[in-house]
Amino acid sequence: MASENQRLLGISGSQRQASYNTMALRLAAEQVPPHSKLDVVDWRSIPPFDADYLARSGYPRTVAELRAGIEAADGIVIATPEYNFSIPGMLKNLLDWVSRGADQPLARKPVAILSASPGPLGGARVQYDLGKVLLFMDARVLAKPEVFIGNAAAKFDAEGRCIDVDTIRFVGLQMTAFSTWIDQVRRM
Incomplete structure (x- = not known):
């Protein structure tokens, strides 16, 4: 059984105004279990990584x-x-900035990845590369279920709402599994 009041932070890999991935994050926020809340962070003001500045x-x-x-x-x-x-x-x-220092905030942090793309593969390759980076940062990446939203233009309406029943279901399944994964990681 999942813990109460899970606080989730959503990060979109795209900064476009009409990003399918931001739309997917909003869908994920709608699909989290009732005891969870997902807030999407605006990170447009993160500067280029500069080790000298740091x-x-x-x-x-x-x-x-x-x-x-x-x-x-x-x-x-x-x-x-x-x-x-x-x-x-x-x-x-963004990940390069976050990973610096001994107090890495992603260490042992549960992470779920999903991707949306106008193409048919739904961003499958990026998830494997991102998983490798997060593994090095010692994050605990949810392995299954994977969510790849291909042909995203046909799955979201002009207001950014998902109109595809299967996509809604898959994202819901992932968010439910992620809630359970968070509790499992806490017990590790």
């Missing part, structure tokens, strides 16, 4: 706030597109 001045305020949000969350949900068969550069940049 050594000289510490984390920029926006990075420090994101790290604190990740630390406070019970789990992280990442919905990301696939750029050139891999992780979007800005999402990788």
